[in-house]
Amino acid sequence: MPRFKHRIVQALSERKAQGLYRQRTRLDRRQQMIECHGESLVNFSSNDYLGLAQAPELIKAWQQGLSLYGTGSGASPLVTGFHSAHHELEVQLADWLGYDRALLFSSGFSANQALLFTLLEKDDVLIQDKLNHASLMEAGLLSPATMRRFPHNDTTALYRSLLRCHHQHPEAASMVVTEGVFSMDGDLSPLAEMKSLCARYNSWLVVDDAHGCGVLGEQGRGSCDQAGIKADILVVTFGKAFGLQGAAVLCSEETADYLVQFARHFIYSTAMPPAQAYALSKACNLIQQGGWRREKLQELSELLAERVEPEVELVATTTPIKPLIIGNSDKAVSASLALKERGIWVSAIRPPTVPANSARLRITLTAAHSRSDIEKLAIGINEVIHD
Structure with a gap:
């Protein structure tokens, strides 16, 4: 086998064995909903914090x-x-x-x-x-x-x-x-x-x-x-x-x-x-x-903190980024998949993007989310973490 091909095949095999293999997912987007394989999911992995990416203006x-x-x-x-x-x-x-x-x-x-x-x-x-x-x-x-x-x-x-x-x-x-x-x-x-x-x-x-x-x-x-x-x-x-x-x-x-x-x-x-x-x-x-957008983000952050059960270790932050540290990469991926089954898109972030043993669900809120979106997210998190 040529050296470059051998190197590539070996590296890919090792990444899969480590549970760190990454794949793209083809999506279609409308507001804070995304379409994935024919299913509609609420997107909680976007950096579009103010909801401007879909703003008509x-x-x-x-x-x-x-x-x-x-x-x-x-x-x-x-x-x-x-x-x-x-x-x-x-x-x-x-x-x-x-x-x-x-x-x-x-x-x-x-x-x-x-x-x-x-x-x-x-x-x-x-x-x-x-x-x-x-x-x-x-x-x-x-x-x-x-x-x-x-x-x-x-x-x-x-x-x-x-x-x-x-x-x-x-x-x-x-x-x-x-x-x-x-x-x-x-x-x-x-x-x-x-x-x-x-x-x-x-x-x-x-x-x-x-x-x-x-x-x-x-x-x-x-x-x-x-x-x-x-x-x-x-x-x-x-x-x-x-x-x-x-x-x-x-x-x-x-x-x-x-x-x-x-x-x-x-x-x-x-x-x-x-x-x-x-x-x-x-x-x-x-x-x-758009001060109202920043005010809404604060309101949604407070609502999420209220609705997530105390034993769920959601990191408290003053920003729209709300990490849920899980640790094990396989468990983080499993939690992400379980949320998808509930109509919620939250990406699992694994090493080397984050330090070893700190795999997490990176939850992000946006001003385009509704209170009902946050309620749905909180219910999903409470159920998945308890499973």
């Missing part, structure tokens, strides 16, 4: 954008791909989130990688939360900088890392990277304390707020706004609360110019369609004006 805005700009951008931003809709969205985001500039990317993965690959050099020190997203971890490992990781949300350990860096590498540039909301646990980063430590040791704080922007803070400005701090660099993504796709890096004028000159993910990628940027401007308006 947003659909109409994208249609208007298509009429104005056509389908694709046609080139990278530095050739002919930067259109008026992109510029207007960047200005809108920068003004709303309080930064000099915003730069658009086609995904959060590319935005994070562009940021770390471009800014970090050989003698720099990168300090990351151990539970940061794979895009951040991979970029850190492949960058020329020295990467250190600290236990999740442990500011004492972060302090020790910064102190060590200060003493051992007094001339080194250091960067601390964290997420505003951690996607698998739904918990918040201690941003105020982290910002204070970074300021003390002249380190930059970078916050990936993919799961916080739109949901937390005044007018949905996100985790940093809620914590009362301003990160040196902020990354927001559009595939969650914005209901669309893409990302933006918020930063100073000089940093933006530096990224335009040197960030390969920005320079050599086709720009997002201008019609999409046009729709994102509408999404940005809906987020700012």
Whole structure:
């Protein structure tokens, strides 16, 4: 057998034996219902926290954008791909989130990688939360900088890392990277304390707020706004609360110019369609004006906590992400399948996405859910966990 084929077959066999084999499921979607093999299920695995992905206003805005700009951008931003809709969205985001500039990317993965690959050099020190997203971890490992990781949300350990860096590498540039909301646990980063430590040791704080922007803070400005701090660099993504796709890096004028000159993910990628940027401007308006959506999320969170029985170990969070830790991967998959039989879609999340022995049901609420949806979910969870 050829070596590549042997390697592939062996790896797939091992993954199946470990109970970690992943498969795509073809779905059709309408509001918070999804169609799977002819069955209708209530979707509790979406990151569409504000319910904007199916909002009529947003659909109409994208249609208007298509009429104005056509389908694709046609080139990278530095050739002919930067259109008026992109510029207007960047200005809108920068003004709303309080930064000099915003730069658009086609995904959060590319935005994070562009940021770390471009800014970090050989003698720099990168300090990351151990539970940061794979895009951040991979970029850190492949960058020329020295990467250190600290236990999740442990500011004492972060302090020790910064102190060590200060003493051992007094001339080194250091960067601390964290997420505003951690996607698998739904918990918040201690941003105020982290910002204070970074300021003390002249380190930059970078916050990936993919799961916080739109949901937390005044007018949905996100985790940093809620914590009362301003990160040196902020990354927001559009595939969650914005209901669309893409990302933006918020930063100073000089940093933006530096990224335009040197960030390969920005320079050599086709720009997002201008019609999409046009729709994102509408999404940005809906987020700012949609306080009722955030209020409804809070109401539904409280209802779920009330209806789930006390012995069910549903993790209490202040975000729409509600993990139910099961531990064993096979049991998590079985629980997910049992909920599907009850008309509820909740994905089982297994290693390596989460640490070993922490497989879980990742339950997410959205403003498009109804109270009856939450009642159905709670009944299903209570029954499945007791089985």
